[in-house]
Amino acid sequence: MNNTDLHIHSYYSDGSFSPKEIINIAIKKKLKAISITDHNSLFGSQEAYNYKKNIEIIPGIEINSKITEILGYFIDFEDNNLNTIIEDIRESKTSSTYDKIDQLKDINVDIEVEEVLEKVHEKSYPMLSHVAMVLEEKKICGFQEFFEKILPKTERAYQKQYTNKKIIKTITNAGGxxxxxxxxxxxxxxxxxxxxxxxxxxxxxxCGIETMGAVPDKLKHRMPIIIEKCKEYNLVPCGGSDFHSDKYLKQNILGKYNIPYNTITKLKNHL
Ligand SMILES: [Zn+2]
Incomplete structure (x- = not known):
């Protein structure tokens, strides 16, 4: 097989599986290469890279910016600026998640910090998706429902945010x-x-945008525009499952989207 999956989360951010477990699933699905792209964290990607067996591991990360997220591939795990920024974002996200738990109490959604921390791997940090996992388990609301219906009822919790420009430059300066x-x-x-x-x-x-992945039906009408702009700007069409877990975000199935191996070759041409 000649397929890859270039967008996967491990338990070092808000996924459920370890890098080793992810690699084993990917091998079973006969993928040729994968990238673990945890939110603001390199631990999972680095662990997978050191473990590699019978599968190519592309160093990866997904970093939050002010208005979106940016994926970085082939980054140097040891780059100082990159590590400083992601540590800073993790700290800020941690305190904004605690603020959010407080705000939820104000609208009678009762959840304790300790319950959320039980979901967080020791090298990860509390995120809103961990809050959503607890609320679903407590049958207070569904995972997706939390983001769509409950969160908009709360105020925006303060968090330090970096611009797209800063994040993109940090990735490219880190060799990615x-x-x-x-x-x-x-x-x-x-x-x-x-x-x-x-x-x-x-x-x-x-140098690339995702054009392949788990696109919800209600957003499919955006795809022709995205594909056209990808061509117009001569960008590398990329993609992946954005796999997290087999329990939450079940529509994101690892290896499902047939991302061809030459995507990696095309990205390498931009290094
Ligand atoms: Zn993602």
């Missing part, structure tokens, strides 16, 4: 290439000005 993940999820406001948004991030150094 930057890719825009799941553009179909961009907010209505940003997607209305997708051309302008894309032109900017390409000028900062983005």
């Amino acid at each position: 290439v930057a890719v825009l993940p799941h553009p179909w999820f961009l907010s209505e406001r940003i997607f209305e000005e997708f051309d302008c948004f894309l032109r900017k991030i390409v000028s900062y150094g983005v």
Whole structure:
């Protein structure tokens, strides 16, 4: 087989599986290469890279910026600036998650910090998805319902955020290439000005965008625009499952999206 999956989360962010377990699933599915792209963390990707067996591991990460997220591939795990920024984001996300747990109490959604921490791997950090896992288990609301219906009822919790430019430059300065993940999820406001948004991030150094992945039915109408713009800006069409778990986000199935191996070759040409 000649397929890959370039967007996977491990338990070092908000996934359920260890890098080793992910590698074993990928081998069973006969993938030729994978990338573990944890949120603001390199632990999972590095562990997979050191473990590798019968499968190519592409170093990867997914970093939060002010308005979206940016994927980075082939980054140097030891790069100082990259590590400083992601540590900073993890700290800020931790305190904003604690703030959010407080705010939820104000709207009678009762959840304790300790319950959330039980879901968090010792090298990960508390995220909103961990909160959603607990709420689903307590049958207070569904995982997705938390993001769509409960969260909008709370105020925005403060968190330190970096611009797209800063994140993209940090990835490229760390020897990597930057890719825009799941553009179909961009907010209505940003997607209305997708051309302008894309032109900017390409000028900062983005060389690929995801055009293949778990696109919800209600957002499929955005795909022709995304594919057309990918061609227009001569970007590498990328993709992956955004796999997290077999319990939550079940629509994101590891290895499902037939991302061809030459995606990696095309990205390497931008190094
Ligand atoms: Zn992701």
